[in-house]
Amino acid sequence: MKSFIILALSVGLSLSNQPFNKSKDVSMSSYAMADAPVEATVEKIFDAYSKRDLQNFISYFDTNVEVSLFPNKILYKGKDELRKNYAQFFETNPNFKTELLSRKTQDNRVIDEISVERIAGKVQKCTIVYEVVNGVVQKMIFL
Numbered sequence: 001m002k003s004f005i006i007l008a009l010s011v012g013l014s015l016s017n018q019p020f021n022k023s024k025d026v027s028m029s030s031y032a033m034a035d036a037p038v039e040a041t042v043e044k045i046f047d048a049y050s051k052r053d054l055q056n057f058i059s060y061f062d063t064n065v066e067v068s069l070f071p072n073k074i075l076y077k078g079k080d081e082l083r084k085n086y087a088q089f090f091e092t093n094p095n096f097k098t099e100l101l102s103r104k105t106q107d108n109r110v111i112d113e114i115s116v117e118r119i120a121g122k123v124q125k126c127t128i129v130y131e132v133v134n135g136v137v138q139k140m141i142f143l
Contacts, residue, residue, distance in 0.1 A: 038132040039103065042110040045130070045137070050098050052090045058083050062136045070129075070143045093118045101125070108132050 041060055048057035061079055068074045076085065101113040110130045117123045131139040 037135065038108050038110055038130075039105050041132050041135055041137065042103070042112060042130050046098075046100060046112065046114070049086075052094075054083065054087055054090060057086060060136055061140075062133070062138050065137055066139045068139070068141050070141055075142075 045057060045060045048054075048060070058079055061082055063079050064077065065079055065082055066074060066077050067082060067085075076082070097117040099115045101115055103113075104111045108131060110132065111127065112130070113125060113127045115123050115125050127143040129139075129141040129143065130137050131141075
């Protein structure tokens with residue numbers, strides 16, 4: 001676990017082109033559906049998030065999903081809490097825009113760097129590590 005945290009931090013913060021099993025730096029305009037199952041799951045999550053499709057978005061998360069802030073601050077656990085938090089986000093930010101800046105994959109982990117514009121002209125970058133098992137996210141870690 002310690003090695004994963006170090007890896008996530010170094011990759012997430014630098015987003016450099018380290019040797020991964022599969023690596024893509026992409027923009028949404030040129031990104032095609034990923035061929036790796038873990039990437040495909042995260043791509044579906046990103047698409048549902050971008051469309052504010054709450055039901056579809058949460059369908060890709062495990063019932064006991066753990067959402068945390070790196071290194072180990074648990075924000076909440078469970079799909080019900082995920083639904084509650086994202087329903088509130090979608091409601092209070094009806095016109096947000098998002099863009100996928102980069103995506104890297106190693107084993108069953110996908111690291112996305114995205115930008116989110118909630119208020120016109122104010123863009124926030126966010127790095128998220130998804131741990132995918134059997135097609136659903138078990139952990140979502142914000143760096």
